[in-house]
Amino acid sequence: MKKTSTYPVSARGPADHEVRDQIVAAATEHFSRYGYEKTTVSDLAKAIGFSKAYIYKFFESKQAIGEMICANCLRQIEAEVSAAMAETDLAPEKLRRMFKAATEASLKLFFQDRKLYEIAASAATENWQAVVAYEGHIQKLLQDVLQEGRQSGDFERKTPLDETAKAIYLVMRPYLNPLLLQYSLDYTEEAPMHLSNLVLRSLSP
Structure with missing residues (x-):
């Protein structure tokens, strides 16, 4: 079988930057606890310990993280x-x-x-x-x-x-x-x- 395919996502910054993975991992945990709809980017920033502006350097929106x-x-x-x-x-x-x-x-x-x-x-x-x-x-x-x-x-x-x-x-x-x-x-x-x-x-x- 062929190698698993890639998926297009809307993201900013370097594609292989480890901070992006940290944001996604933290967001996954936060969404699983509080829900996707009820969570804002500000909530994520506070939970992760990054500024909201810093998160926006890697993702243009909450949907992009989702x-x-x-x-x-x-x-x-x-x-x-x-x-x-x-x-x-x-x-x-x-x-x-x-x-x-x-x-x-x-x-x-x-x-x-x-x-x-x-x-x-x-x-x-x-x-x-x-x-x-x-x-x-x-x-x-x-x-x-x-x-x-x-x-x-x-x-x-x-x-x-x-x-x-x-x-x-x-x-x-x-x-x-x-x-x-x-x-x-x-x-x-x-x-x-x-x-x-x-x-x-x-x-x-």
Whole structure:
């Protein structure tokens, strides 16, 4: 599997500056304690021990900090999905593992901390750059698996590749998007198996 993709975020200053990481780490802890919506940049500055002006040297807004945290979470989900898929060389099994790993990783990261869930909800509602990039990366993973399956003879070749990947992504979306996932919690254990089996039957040559 390919290396985990990068995510675009709105930030200022040197990209690899350690102060940026300190701000993100402190903000993650602060948001998890007090919530994203109720926290201001002034609150963060006081908690971290930096001036508000100093934080603005690295991030243009509270949302920019939230985007960095969101990007880290989405990058972790993508890494777990890629690792699960790398455990097999069979395209159908990769697809099954993708459904299962994506659902499990999303549940763990979106709901292990209800305060941080506010960031995920804001990101999905406002279509932050990191979310758009993540959706694109997942669809690219799908396209790669579909291409492998077509080459091995496991999947049909008549439907346009991008159309097939988009359709499968829409099937997965209720278990990837935090706003939709909260309404699908009763089905998260069985859904990956049933949905991936249904998709695989539709892909039969």
